[in-house]
Amino acid sequence: MRVVVSGGSGFLGSHLCEALVRRGDSVRCLDNFSSGRSANIAHLLSAPGFDCTPCDVTVPFRASGDIDAVVHLASPASPSDYARLPLETLAAGSRGTENLLRLALRHRARFVLASTSEVYGDPAVHPQDEDYWGNVNPIGPRSVYDEAKRFAEALSMAYRRSRGADVGIVRIFNTYGPRMRAHDGRVVSTLIRQALGGEPLTLFGDGGQTRSFCYVDDMVRGLVAMIDAREPGPFNLGNPGERTVRELAELVLLITGSDSGLRFLPLPVDDPVRRRPVITRAREGLGWHPRVPLEEGLRHTVDWFLSQPDTLVRPQEQSAVGRPS
Numbered sequence: 001m002r003v004v005v006s007g008g009s010g011f012l013g014s015h016l017c018e019a020l021v022r023r024g025d026s027v028r029c030l031d032n033f034s035s036g037r038s039a040n041i042a043h044l045l046s047a048p049g050f051d052c053t054p055c056d057v058t059v060p061f062r063a064s065g066d067i068d069a070v071v072h073l074a075s076p077a078s079p080s081d082y083a084r085l086p087l088e089t090l091a092a093g094s095r096g097t098e099n100l101l102r103l104a105l106r107h108r109a110r111f112v113l114a115s116t117s118e119v120y121g122d123p124a125v126h127p128q129d130e131d132y133w134g135n136v137n138p139i140g141p142r143s144v145y146d147e148a149k150r151f152a153e154a155l156s157m158a159y160r161r162s163r164g165a166d167v168g169i170v171r172i173f174n175t176y177g178p179r180m181r182a183h184d185g186r187v188v189s190t191l192i193r194q195a196l197g198g199e200p201l202t203l204f205g206d207g208g209q210t211r212s213f214c215y216v217d218d219m220v221r222g223l224v225a226m227i228d229a230r231e232p233g234p235f236n237l238g239n240p241g242e243r244t245v246r247e248l249a250e251l252v253l254l255i256t257g258s259d260s261g262l263r264f265l266p267l268p269v270d271d272p273v274r275r276r277p278v279i280t281r282a283r284e285g286l287g288w289h290p291r292v293p294l295e296e297g298l299r300h301t302v303d304w305f306l307s308q309p310d311t312l313v314r315p316q317e318q319s320a321v322g323r324p325s
């Protein structure tokens with residue numbers, strides 16, 4: 001297939017590009033590198049069929065040649081990124097989604113939207129299946145991300161209903177693995193960085209809030225299955241194994257052998273209390289389910305961070321010592 005991947009130099013995008021190249025697809029990555037890293041795709045640049053065009057998908061663009069699928073991953077995605085880039089986040093979900101939908105329609109290509117479990121907000125229903133409409137604060141600090149993704153879903157469905165676009169929506173739950181950024185503010189990368197640096201592991205509230213963590217290889221298999229399907233979804237993609245954040249911290253301490261303690265901080269505004277996907281639809285519609293246990297995925301992730309000590313250093317500190325950020 002000929003696949004366009006927006007956000008292809010980011011954490012998930014780079015793994016997806018790699019998987020598609022591995023199976024023989026030609027892949028065009030579009031990225032503005034606002035949170036992506038060229039190091040994530042450096043090894044792909046010499047691969048046959050891969051190329052990367054630096055661009056902002058919120059600005060209309062045309063692409064030459066045939067395209068079979070467009071996967072829209074481009075968006076600030078971690079809480080610290082969308083707090084830093086609020087208007088850009090709304091633009092990526094709105095104008096960015098429309099530009100990529102138009103591209104897909106022009107080429108009669110499949111369009112896959114990377115939506116999020118954040119469309120469920122702080123869920124009043126547990127666990128969450130795709131029929132739940134969510135509990136989102138439309139004006140809170142997280143709303144730029146949550147509402148951008150909800151709008152992106154609405155826009156995608158409108159293009160499907162009114163223009164016949166071949167649209168597929170996946171709602172991605174917390175995913176972790178190699179190539180996360182140590183300072184992206186996400187819970188897994190933060191806890192690993194703190195444990196490896198000998199700092200106390202920070203937990204919000206009493207650490208009793210739950211999340212469901214999916215290893216990146218599992219998530220990429222789900223994304224590829226959605227590219228190949230004709231189903232519109234939405235499908236939850238995530239690991240239904242629910243853990244408290246405190247349990248996660250204790251597991252990170254065990255795996256890293258760190259003797260860091262725990263430090264408790266006030267809960268952030270609108271932080272969801274519980275998260276667990278129901279994945280029956282993805283099992284039936286895509287034949288997909290996650291396979292990698294949390295302990296195993298965390299070991300791979302810790303090993304990756306250990307092999308990349310530069311990534312543990314804060315970007316300002318890196319430039320201060322003359323390293324590229």
Ligand code: NAD
Pocket residue numbers: 006007008009010011012013030031032033034035036037055056057058072073074075076077078081092096114115116117171172173174175176
């Ligand atoms: P990431 O920040 O690593 O990747 C996002 C990529 O998009 C980056 O490479 C960034 O430079 C690029 N980008 C942002 N705005 C852009 C723009 N206007 N034009 C071109 N490129 C742009 O984040 P990620 O974790 O890889 O997330 C990828 C997608 O998956 C996002 O859409 C995110 O909302 C979704 N998602 C991820 C998770 C997760 O746990 N990782 C969970 C739910 C949803």
